[in-house]
Each structure stands twice: as structure tokens, then as C-alpha cells.
């Protein structure tokens with residue numbers, strides 16, 4: 001039976017069949033032959049997801065001093081029903097990822113159609129032709145319960161399978177650069193033994209040339225620059241591998257302006273990535289308790305942080321919003337904690353802060369549901385059956401990436417509490433974690449399983465028309481600082497909603513004038529870390545009473561005269 005893969009735009013692509021593989025390999029061999037004649041190095045990027053697709057283009061865009069491309073890149077992707085569509089799109093010069101960075105689409109178009117330095121394929125045979133293989137497949141951390149990262153495990157099936165396949169196909173002289181974020185120790189203690197074993201079976205006595213260098217990519221406005229014009233850390237498993245990876249990265253990354261750090265061993269490069277992200281997760285998590293403190297003691301945490309940030313040593317203190325999403329921060333610390341026991345064999349428990357930070361971040365969004373419930377209560381409206389609009393599905397501002405966004409938890413908790421949810425996000429066409437909740441991110445790992453009464457969410461669609469989305473709502477949750485939401489005028493919001501409503505600010509989106517205006521319009525306002533709203537509410541009430549007294553005094557005087 002024919003199988004198909006459907007792109008996010010709805011285009012249907014038939015998956016390759018058995019006899020397509022040999023033809024595809026012939027096509028690749030012809031292209032590679034031509035490219036070698038041009039003196040270009042052949043690079044296979046394995047996994048053309050968020051990282052691999054743009055990394056492949058950055059490498060393919062590399063030129064010598066005369067402006068000639070020096071690399072020929074083959075993006076390699078498994079032909080699964082879920083991911084195959086990325087290959088035909090890339091081969092047309094169309095990015096297989098959503099990108100707000102205006103550099104992404106022209107760069108991919110240029111490399112595929114003008115420079116002819118980038119193609120994509122589904123066959124592992126491409127690996128036979130590679131001088132360098134860059135591994136950008138995922139390595140997941142699967143959590144078994146909500147808010148307890150220790151109850152989980154690293155899922156490196158895709159990575160292990162890739163390493164096995166790579167070792168089956170490559171020449172012993174091929175450099176294998178693992179860019180995937182991995183549990184520290186993986187390159188030397190997981191990848192090396194897997195590849196060495198396959199090499200020995202193939203009669204290859206040489207050790208695999210393995211190296212690690214992690215990505216610091218930020219899909220968003222500076223997507224390309226966050227790969228090409230950014231500091232790198234790398235390390236090889238031996239001197240030859242180290243020399244090769246340094247040479248490769250110096251050619252493709254702007255290491256002149258962003259000098260590279262070469263560490264002694266891959267475990268150090270791997271640990272650097274995990275510590276870097278655990279540090280960030282921790283400084284976000286520790287503000288959760290201060291956010292609650294602020295709400296309960298009349299403090300506006302947003303202004304407090306602005307006051308602290310002027311001090312240069314504290315300039316990176318950041319407000320956490322409704323939880324910490326994205327692909328990396330919720331999992332990376334877990335990879336480290338897991339590695340200590342399962343790769344390095346220790347039995348004791350040295351980790352306190354890293355898992356706690358992740359647990360706090362993973363459950364912070366649930367508090368938004370409480371604030372929504374309380375705001376509606378103050379308006380004498382029940383949460384059950386209330387129409388609630390969530391503004392922003394993605395995990396951070398001005399991007400369309402919804403992976404592990406706090407918004408998902410808000411929607412799920414409010415749904416189990418009986419509310420009717422609507423969602424608006426100008427950057428997200430399909431919220432797959434919700435729309436395809438039974439299969440995304442996998443059939444057993446949707447966050448759905450931590451909540452009850454979730455089935456109706458499969459029918460939830462992301463609304464693009466804000467006016468339509470607002471019509472008749474009882475509450476609006478400002479969940480993400482998308483630029484579209486920063487200047488929304490309270491009078492317009494209330495008019496579009498058709499009357500006063502509850503307003504929940506999760507990210508310091510509303511300034512005091514707006515909060516005041518919402519109260520004047522009869523709304524109720526609450527916000528994460530925004531304890532001062534009560535003061536503004538009291539002020540509006542006092543002003544209203546003063547006005548009423550003045551009016552009644554005026555009417556009293558009028559009636560006397």
C-alpha cells in the first residue's frame with residue numbers, strides 16, 4: 001500500500017518505495033562526482049529538523065575567497081510519514097521549518113537553486129559519499145510524571161540507530177560530528193563503542209573519527225546568525241578527530257569574530273551544553289517563588305526586575321512567564337542527571353538544584369489556571385463553561401515553535417476544570433501538540449496523559465482573526481509577548497469581546513495605564529507576579545466612589561436650588 005507524508009501546508013508526498021532507493025543513490029553519485037570535480041567537500045547532515053535544516057544551509061553557503069562554494073551538502077532525513085515531506089520541500093529550495101528570520105528562506109533557495117550546493121535525500125547510502133557527517137537527530141528525555149524530572153529517562157533510540165547506520169556506511173576517514181544535545185558521556189561511552197563494533201565487523205581497524213560540538217541555535221529572528229555567527233565549543237575523541245572538527249568548524253562558522261573553544265574531551269563539550277541550559281533553567285525557576293511572593297504582597301515583579309537589571313552584574317535576570325518551554329530547557333538538565341547514574345554508574349544522588357528547577361518550570365503554568373479561575377470568580381462568573389481565549393501558543397515571543405510551551409499546560413488544566421478554550425497565535429497555523437494530541441510528540445508522550453477530559457481538544461484550531469477569537473469571551477489570557485499583543489488597546493479588546501471580561505497577564509504585557517483602563521471598563525485583571533494590580537483596582541474604585549459622591553452632591557445642590 002502506498003504511504004504518504006503531509007507537509008504542514010497540507011501538501012501530500014508519496015513515500016519512496018523499494019526500487020526508488022537504487023535510483024536515488026545513482027542520482028546522488030552523479031551529483032557528488034560533479035561536485036568533487038569542482039573541489040567541494042561532501043557533507044551529509046543527518047536529520048533536517050529545526051537545527052539540521054538551517055545548519056545544512058549554513059554549511060552549503062560556505063565560500064572560498066573568490067566566492068566559490070567549498071562544500072556540497074546532502075541533507076539526509078528518514079522517510080517516515082511524519083517527516084518525509086521535508087525532503088521534497090528542501091529539494092525545491094523551500095525551508096522545511098517555520099522561520100521568522102528573513103535570512104533563512106533566501107539562503108536555502110540560493111544554495112539549492114543558484115549555488116547548487118545543497119540537496120536532500122532519504123537514502124542512508126548518501127553516507128557512503130561523505131567526507132563529513134553532521135548528526136542533528138533528536139535525543140529526547142521522556143518524563144513519566146508531571147513535575148518530577150527524575151521519573152524519566154533519556155530516549156536515544158534515534159541517535160543510537162543513526163550512529164549504527166553511519167558506521168555501516170561511512171569510510172573510515174569520514175569525520176562524524178555529533179551536534180545533538182546528549183547526555184554527558186554519550187560520544188565516548190555510547191557512540192564510540194557502537195561505531196567501533198560496526199567498524200570491526202566491517203574489518204576496519206581504525207577508530208571512528210568522532211567529535212562533539214553543540215548547537216546554540218535559537219529559531220527566531222536571528223536563526224541563521226545563532227548558528228553561523230556565534231561562539232562554538234568542540235572536542236574530538238582523539239587528536240586526529242579534534243584537528244578535523246576544528247578545521248571543519250573554522251571553515252563553516254564565523255570563528256574569526258566568534259572564537260571557538262576547544263575542550264580536551266567530548267564529555268566536556270557535552271557537559272558545557274547541559275550546564276549552560278541548566279543554569280538558564282535555574283535562574284528562571286528561582287523567580288517562581290518570588291512571583292508568588294509578589295502576587296500576595298502587592299509587589300509588581302516586572303518593575304522589581306527592571307530595577308535590578310540596571311545593575312550590570314544582574315542584567316540577565318529574566319521574568320519566567322507561564323513556564324519554560326522550547327525543546328531544550330525542559331529536558332537538558334534531565335539528560336545530565338540521568339547520565340550520572342545510567343552512563344557513569346553512580347548510585348548516589350548529588351543533584352538538587354537542576355531537577356528542582358526543571359520541576360518548578362514544568363508546573364508553573366498551572367498557576368495561570370488558578371488566576372483565571374479567581375478573576376472570573378471576582379466577576380461572579382463560574383469557570384466551568386466559561387469561554388476563554390489564550391493569546392499565544394508558542395513557547396516564546398515572535399516565533400511559531402510550540403514545543404513544550406507553557407500555553408499547552410494552561411489549555412489542558414483549564415479544559416479539565418471545565419472551561420471552553422480558544423487559541424489565537426499569528427505565528428502558529430497548526431498546534432500539533434493539541435490538534436494531534438494522540439500521536440504528537442508521540443503516541444505515549446503527549447502531555448494529555450497528565451490531565452482528564454482532554455478529548456475535545458483535538459477539535460481546537462488556532463484562530464488567526466483576533467476579532468473573531470475575542471467575540472463573546474469571558475476571559476483573555478495574554479500568554480506570550482508576541483508583538484501583536486503588546487499594543488492592544490483595552491477599549492478595543494472589551495468592545496471586540498462584547499463586554500467586560502477577565503484579563504490574565506502572564507508576561508508583564510500590560511502597563512499600569514492599561515491595567516487601570518481595564519478596571520475602569522469593568523474588567524477584572526490578574527497577572528503572574530503582578531501583586532500591584534489590587535492597588536490599581538482600589539484606586540479605580542476610590543475614584544469611582546469619589547465621582548459618585550461628587551455627582552450626588554451636585555444633584556443634591558441642584559435639587560435645593
Ligand SMILES: NC(=O)c1ccc[n+]([C@@H]2O[C@H](COP(=O)([O-])OP(=O)(O)OC[C@H]3O[C@@H](n4cnc5c(N)ncnc54)[C@H](O)[C@@H]3O)[C@@H](O)[C@H]2O)c1
Nearest residue numbers: 047048049050051077078083137138139158162180181215
Ligand atoms: N531546536 C532548538 O532550538 C535547539 C537548540 C539547540 C540544540 N538543539 C539540539 O539539536 C538536536 C536536534 O534538535 P531539533 O530541534 O533539530 O530536532 P528535530 O526533531 O526538529 O529534528 C530532528 C530530525 O532528525 C530526524 N531523524 C531522526 N532519526 C533519524 C535518522 N535515523 N536518520 C535521519 N534523520 C533522522 C527527524 O526526523 C527530525 O527531522 C537536539 O539534540 C536538540 O536538543 C536544538
